[in-house]
Amino acid sequence: MRGDYIAVDWGTTNRRAYAVDDSGRVTERFADEKGLLAVPREGFAAAAEDIRERLGDRPMLLAGMVGSNRGWREAPYVPCPAGLDQLAEALLWVEPERTAIVPGVCQSGAAGADVMRGEEVQILGAHAAGLLPADILVCHPGTHAKWILLRGGRLEAFRTMMTGEMFSLLSKHSILSEQLKGEVAADAGFRDGARQGLAGADLLATLFGIRARYLLGESQGSAASFASGLLIGSDVRAGLALARGGPVALVGRPDLAALYAAALAEAGLDSIRVDGAEAFLAGIHALKELI
Amino acid sequence: MRGDYIAVDWGTTNRRAYAVDDSGRVTERFADEKGLLAVPREGFAAAAEDIRERLGDRPMLLAGMVGSNRGWREAPYVPCPAGLDQLAEALLWVEPERTAIVPGVCQSGAAGADVMRGEEVQILGAHAAGLLPADILVCHPGTHAKWILLRGGRLEAFRTMMTGEMFSLLSKHSILSEQLKGEVAADAGFRDGARQGLAGADLLATLFGIRARYLLGESQGSAASFASGLLIGSDVRAGLALARGGPVALVGRPDLAALYAAALAEAGLDSIRVDGAEAFLAGIHALKELI
Numbered sequence: 034m035r036g037d038y039i040a041v042d043w044g045t046t047n048r049r050a051y052a053v054d055d056s057g058r059v060t061e062r063f064a065d066e067k068g069l070l071a072v073p074r075e076g077f078a079a080a081a082e083d084i085r086e087r088l089g090d091r092p093m094l095l096a097g098m099v100g101s102n103r104g105w106r107e108a109p110y111v112p113c114p115a116g117l118d119q120l121a122e123a124l125l126w127v128e129p130e131r132t133a134i135v136p137g138v139c140q141s142g143a144a145g146a147d148v149m150r151g152e153e154v155q156i157l158g159a160h161a162a163g164l165l166p167a168d169i170l171v172c173h174p175g176t177h178a179k180w181i182l183l184r185g186g187r188l189e190a191f192r193t194m195m196t197g198e199m200f201s202l203l204s205k206h207s208i209l210s211e212q213l214k215g216e217v218a219a220d221a222g223f224r225d226g227a228r229q230g231l232a233g234a235d236l237l238a239t240l241f242g243i244r245a246r247y248l249l250g251e252s253q254g255s256a257a258s259f260a261s262g263l264l265i266g267s268d269v270r271a272g273l274a275l276a277r278g279g280p281v282a283l284v285g286r287p288d289l290a291a292l293y294a295a296a297l298a299e300a301g302l303d304s305i306r307v308d309g310a311e312a313f314l315a316g317i318h319a320l321k322e323l324i
Numbered sequence: 325m326r327g328d329y330i331a332v333d334w335g336t337t338n339r340r341a342y343a344v345d346d347s348g349r350v351t352e353r354f355a356d357e358k359g360l361l362a363v364p365r366e367g368f369a370a371a372a373e374d375i376r377e378r379l380g381d382r383p384m385l386l387a388g389m390v391g392s393n394r395g396w397r398e399a400p401y402v403p404c405p406a407g408l409d410q411l412a413e414a415l416l417w418v419e420p421e422r423t424a425i426v427p428g429v430c431q432s433g434a435a436g437a438d439v440m441r442g443e444e445v446q447i448l449g450a451h452a453a454g455l456l457p458a459d460i461l462v463c464h465p466g467t468h469a470k471w472i473l474l475r476g477g478r479l480e481a482f483r484t485m486m487t488g489e490m491f492s493l494l495s496k497h498s499i500l501s502e503q504l505k506g507e508v509a510a511d512a513g514f515r516d517g518a519r520q521g522l523a524g525a526d527l528l529a530t531l532f533g534i535r536a537r538y539l540l541g542e543s544q545g546s547a548a549s550f551a552s553g554l555l556i557g558s559d560v561r562a563g564l565a566l567a568r569g570g571p572v573a574l575v576g577r578p579d580l581a582a583l584y585a586a587a588l589a590e591a592g593l594d595s596i597r598v599d600g601a602e603a604f605l606a607g608i609h610a611l612k613e614l615i
């Protein structure tokens with residue numbers, strides 16, 4: 034596809050839209066809270082036109098949860114192993130030659146059922162832009178953190194953990210909520226939690242221990258950091274099972290990537306970091322070049 | 325202590341009160357929802373008199389969360405190892421010779437910080453009544469499930485897991501809530517989940533798998549049973565680390581005990597079951613005999 038276009042990362046709670054010129058340079062951008070939850074079922078065409086009003090009347094490529102069964106139109110998943118070619122072939126054209134949704138990626142069978150929507154563009158984009166090698170284990174932290182095995186520049190296998198959601202459930206609704214109100218930082222408490230998670234500590238018991246230490250006056254440092262470290266450590270332990278050895282790439286939100294880097298350091302592993310927004314733009318641009 | 329008395333198991337959401345004669349026979353009982361959450365801070369004396377109005381003007385022994393920092397008065401924890409003698413010595417007399425609160429039990433140091441309030445009366449009571457041997461691993465299922473090592477008739481060590489609370493968090497507030505609305509039974513899905521939990525499956529990843537299977541149309545059987553089996557299997561795995569081999573005693577609610585028995589069976593272990601209310605009455609009666 035030639036010419037200027039619009040790229041949109043359209044998630045459940047937010048959307049980020051970019052006006053991009055033919056060479057891949059972003060000329061204008063905005064973000065708002067018109068995620069899926071804020072758009073009525075029949076309101077997506079209007080919500081997309083709203084983007085064009087702000088960024089110009091151009092072809093538009095959408096990725097993320099907008100292609101889910103709660104979004105504009107359901108874009109079927111592409112099975113692993115998946116590269117940019119497969120994504121480009123399976124684009125769902127909502128409006129011919131004008132608006133397309135990038136499909137998600139799925140995995141099934143013995144490797145374990147799993148799905149992603151949005152991360153695939155970032156990971157494959159980061160590789161296309163030379164920010165990631167063709168063979169590396171990638172972690173994409175978040176509400177539902179993904180560990181993704183990149184092999185030959187394609188997504189070969191992946192595993193999703195509800196790490197971020199679990200922390201949110203515990204801090205909003207559980208008996209630990211009072212103790213988890215503090216800030217999370219990669220401090221001594223975080224590293225202690227991460228070491229326990231990496232060592233395979235039982236989550237159900239170790240989490241209750243936060244409450245018990247509080248009642249017995251044995252608490253040290255931030256319980257929020259400890260709980261975050263425990264969950265992320267457990268997440269990293271399970272993620273590393275996809276591929277042991279070598280560095281891990283962290284793609285996504287810089288604040289979360291910093292916590293995962295600290296947990297990986299406790300496991301003796303280096304990490305390289307790629308900004309999620311930059312990776313997204315690289316991925317959409319690479320797709321645009323393929324269609 | 326001689327004569328008739330009242331025994332109350334006073335928890336966070338409910339209380340169960342029994343009029344008992346000098347020999348231990350229950351002559352009258354009631355249960356209501358005047359748990360801690362329904363009683364104002366200064367309302368416990370009146371709430372206790374309300375029990376006497378219904379069951380007679382007798383000495384009263386209270387156990388459970390009523391002795392916590394959110395209850396009537398805080399009864400300090402007795403440290404492990406703890407037997408009925410230690411509980412009797414540490415009774416907190418709220419009204420001299422009239423109303424006492426049974427202390428909870430705590431563990432600290434290398435064994436891991438932990439606390440209980442209420443379960444100690446049941447476990448030691450079950451042993452005093454000859455329902456449990458002096459040396460056995462006991463599981464008390466619930467919102468916060470306890471695994472307790474009974475050695476020489478005393479509580480030697482224990483570990484609490486937030487198994488029941490975790491299931492509740494997931495079914496009420498998480499992305500899985502829609503799929504977890506079904507009934508939980510010890511069916512094939514439960515046993516599959518229990519086997520994965522017993523084998524040390526990563527909870528954060530395996531729980532997300534429930535969502536992924538649903539989205540990919542691969543769901544089989546009840547997701548609620550599978551999730552319950554997974555959490556209980558993980559709980560049993562951590563509980564058995566306290567003492568391997570030999571049967572496990574299940575003390576508490578019969579419906580939960582049945583699920584734990586099914587998970588223990590998947591681990592190749594027999595279990596014996598003791599009704600929690602019966603064990604509670606036996607424990608309070610044994611304490612009454614000691615004071």
